[in-house]
Amino acid sequence: MTCLLGLASAATFAQKGELNNAQSEYDTYASLRGQKVAALASKANASIQNAKTSIDKASTNEKTANLPATSALKAAIYSSLAVDDTVATTSAPLFAAADDAVKKAKELDIKGENKKLIEAANLNLAQYKLTAGVKDYQNKKYEDAYKEFDYYRTVLPEDTNAIYYTALSAANAGDKDPKYYPLAISNYTKLLTTKYSGNARVYLDMTSIYLLAKDTTNALKIAGEGVAKYPAFSDLRKREIEMALQSGKQTEVLGKIQSAIANDPKNKELQYYLALTYSQVADAANSRAEKAKDDATKTKEHAVALENYGKAADAYKKAIEIDPAYFEANMNLGYVLMRPALDIFNAANKLPASKQKEYDVAIAKSNAQLDLAKPYLQKAVDLNAKSIDALTNLRNYYRAKLDPPHAAENKAKANELKQQIDALGTGAPVK
Secondary structure (H helix, E strand, O other), X not given: OHHHHHHHHHHHHHHHHHHHHHHHHHHHHHHHOOOOOHHXXXXXXXXXXXXXXXXXXXXXXXXXXXXXXXXXXXXXXXXXXXXXXXXXXXXXXXXXXXXXXXXXXXXXXXXXXXXXXXXXXXXXXXXXXXXXXXXXXXXXXXXXXXXXXXXXXXXXXXXXXXXXXXXXXXXXXXXXXXXXXXXXXXXXXXXXXXOOXXXXXXXXXXXXXXXXXXXXXXXXXXXHHHHHHOOXXXXXXXXXXXXXXXXXXXXXXXXXXXXXXXXXXXXXHHHHHHHHHHHHHHHHHHHHHHHOOOHHHHHHXXXXXXXXXHHHHHHHHHHHHHOOOOHHHHHHHHHHHHHHHHHHHHHHOOOOHHHHHXXXXXXHHHHXXXXXXXXXXXXXXXXXXXXXXXXXXXXXXXXXXXXXXXXHHHHHHHHHHHHHHHHXXXXXXXX
């Protein structure tokens, strides 16, 4: 009997020896992993292969197969092999085995004695899925990318990159299958509860997803929340204004901006956004006037446009009073002052030859309005000589200005500005 017990103990020891050997080889690999020196890298590779050989033996022996340490170590070893293997056909089975092993290890490791190995395996599995997700995303396989990133996020639920990548891939996958839009929103919403550095952009992305899902109500709601938290983020503020105008809620946006100005009257950005809102209201009215089929509607909409261009000009001037070198305010002020002049100019050119007197009056009025705009148009170019918008606005001034004594000079300046615009690479020569 003593002899039989001795044999049984020796067999058990032998199998635990395989487990111990797997641990030792894995530890060697872990200490050398990532080494650039060829000899050390070779040693690391040999160690992880030896670890695999030993853990495979321990995993198939009835004495050690169901030990928590066996599953945890197998998960760590196989996940390491999967991450190191760059060939999908050979790495996928390794990943699957590691995934199964880590699940089993979590079930068996009641005392938490193998926590470090399980965590190491999880990190490897997350890295594997992250790498696969990036590749799928780059290849525009957004649905596959979502699945990869979502696994990554499940392993590391508080990792902001994991949440962001999952949301981003879901948003892109939604272009083909709208069922992904709620998944994108869910992950973006989670991201907003973290300290993610790009949360201002997240609010903007969420408005886009809501709009794609035809949910304007929530798009406006999330934009409002974002603007309240990030009032200086211009893209989000513009998006809120655009959506409000399209939804007939410009009064609400104007009220919010005016309330903010009352609390912070020296904030140039708030004055700028107030002006921008009025300007967009005016542009929308002009657009309606152009589409109107009766003169009464045209006249009414033009009046709305002129009123709001005037309000926009006043707000832009206040922004410039706060900061005379405010490029966007100078450029836009020049535009809102010039736009009515261009409308008058274009209308005058449609008059029949028999209405020369009316034409002369209109051109004089257009010229006077253009002269109000010129200082700001020129200032914008002075502040940013590489802005195509600023150069184009100033060129339009010289093209619309009818001043016979200086006609040749104005034409030359317009041509010079055209050359500058073309040199900046607009894609096609300016006409």
